Amino acid sequence: MTKNKTCMNRRNFLSKGLAGIAGTFALTNMGCKGTADKGAEEEKKPKLMYRTLGKTGVKLPIISMGSMEATSEALVRTALDSGVAHIATSHYYQRGKVQQFIGRIIKDYDRDKILLATGVTPQPVDWRTGTFSKDTDTAKFERDFEKSLKNLDVDYVDFFYLPYVGKKESATFEPLMNSMEKIKKAGKTRFLGAASHSFVSEAVRAVADSGFYDVVMPAYNFLLKDIEERTEAVDYAAGKGLGVVAMKTISGVSWLTGEKQEAVSNPKAALKWVLQNKNIHTVVPGITTFDQLETDLSVMEDLTLTPEEKKYLELARLSQNKSLLCQGCGTCLKQCSSAPDIPTLMRCYMYAYGYRDLPAAVRNIESIKDNPIACADCSSCVVKCPMGFDIKEKVLDIIRLRDFPPEFFA
Ligand code: SF4
């Protein structure tokens, strides 16, 4: 399939979902400009700014790399050659293919100088309560960790994360703690961590109080409505010696430009804002283009916000109600017992309509197993989302992605 045809297909998909705010977006950030590979770039030596990851004592650049969307070998190599030392992976990213891809690249580097993180999602996760189920299959969890080592072709990782930690009970869920401890004792991970997408403040505090983990990875950005509470939780965790790695740090909003509703994002301002909190020790933005890499690395030159960046942050906050960013508050899951994993579906929606990144939306939607989706049979939605999302409309729109073969968006 040619690139032009692919772009047309993406446009076709998006143009059919004209409901609400999304339909009036300009196609400016659609990723059809072929920016994933620039080929031979001039070698740049960016200034690196380091922080110490809490009690682990590990010193690392404040910009690390998320790998969920990683597909360009040249890009990952350039990041490593530029001083990026820490790469976060997960066994479910492209069903282990990302781990294999990263594993092949790091073979050419000194393993001792690379900090590898991986997470394994326990099955099942109870989305409604933010806890893991009593039916959690710990043997599979351990097997998936072993598979991760095999995929990465390494004997150990530096950080092993338990993802989707939500309510307090999930941070101290003994069966999984036992598995993680076993893995650490066997020397297969240097440090243990927990990552949290929802009930984040509660999770971060519980992780800190448990005394079990070395690092915590909260979703953290300037647009989150509970950001003050999250900041207090992060400061609390750092005060207790935890290393703090922030994820979901860059988020866009939409606002009216002339007559158009446009998706707007200023990653540099967003990253600087996050990193101005010294208790955030590093961030793991997904980096898929050389432009993004350059922008993200340039943050380390100076964390001071320029007047334009401050203006962007202010305007973005004011436009927050038009934001596509799900707050992960879990209200929808509490209000509807039949709801699918709405926060993940809203994330897919933001990728598709906010960032115009359909492949990312497709990869995220793979975790939605409900078929059919209960929303399809609902006459009206009972959920009152604090972001004002029309849940039924958005769920039914984005779930259409499952009807297309993956190659359609490749
Ligand atoms: S969709 Fe709305 S109610 Fe549900 S988690 Fe996101 S912000 Fe909260």
Ligand code: SF4
């Ligand atoms: S549309 Fe129906 S099933 Fe879907 S979240 Fe709303 S109430 Fe629940």
